[in-house]
Amino acid sequence: MTIAGLDVGGTKIAGVALRGRGGDPGSGPVWAEDDVLARTHRAHRIHGPEALLDALEAAVRELDELLAEEGHAPIEAVGLAIAAWLTRDREVVTWAAHLAVRDFALRAALADRLGVPVTIDNDANGYLVGEAAMGAAADASSSILIALGTGVGGAFVVDGRPLIGAHGLGGELGHVTVDEQGPVCSCTARGCIEAYAGGNALARDAAAVPAAVALAPGGRATAVHLERAARAGDATALAVLERAGWAVAAGLRRLLPAFDPEVVVLGGRVMLECADLLLPVIERELAAHAPLQGVPQPRRLELARLGGHAAAIGAAVLASR
Incomplete structure (x- = not known):
């Protein structure tokens, strides 16, 4: 077949x-x-x-x-x-x-x-x-996904089956709130992971980063220009990406006790292209503020592999x- x-x-x-x-x-x-x-x-x-x-x-x-x-x-x-x-x-x-x-x-x-x-x-x-x-999760029976693209996608899979939810909206992990006073998200709530770490959110923040704007044709900076400015060493661009990594980690601190997955898969274009900038921040924040402290929690963070x-x-x- x-x-x-x-x-x-x-x-x-x-x-x-x-x-x-x-x-x-x-x-x-x-x-x-x-x-x-x-x-x-x-x-x-x-x-x-x-x-x-x-x-x-x-x-x-x-x-x-x-x-x-x-x-x-x-x-x-x-x-x-x-x-x-x-x-x-x-x-x-x-x-x-x-x-x-x-x-x-x-x-x-x-x-x-x-x-x-x-x-x-x-x-x-x-x-x-x-x-x-x-x-990336082929050897695990349970996994969650945080995918940084235009927005932030999410999913929870156990034994090959995704969580659907009562209304078909299970696994919308990008809309986990990490700061009730944070920026307005595409879903109209405040402070979701997506409001900090999605591509549209990074483009919004890039507009206030002169080094990113200078790299953009017509002065309309995107997440790509923000990344380039950060790689060039611009402190403001690096701070924006640091905040994005913090938001992902803050979301995971809420998700790990709720789902107890074997593997966290980090994917999406933004994540994979900026992994060397974002992953150290995520790992540092999780280590500093581990949920359920004192309970053994092997946290496997894996980058998506299938492109x-x-x-x-x-x-x-x-x-x-």
């Missing part, structure tokens, strides 16, 4: 074709990276439900063509990881802001369009399921089950 996994973000669709292996998700790793038979990556300009269906169908057809060229069997099921809020049954996209899709019964519509079974989850759950299947196709791999793994 060959399974397609698709990861739909705000501007791209990453796709994989995965050799299905089945197995019990709690019995240890049953996949390896050589089970990924094909990979694709394409930009998109999705706006609305029909455009979303068209783009997903094109991505599956592209994978099928690559499989045929290599003599592999065609796709028999599709898993989708999407940057969206979903109903608990994973049938309906309640809101995908970057895709202009609201209250759309995506799973049934896509299954009808493709003629194969379809499984859907959000992108952060897909990300961690992928890392748990064959990446830009992690969520697509996770989506395919979920579809295989």
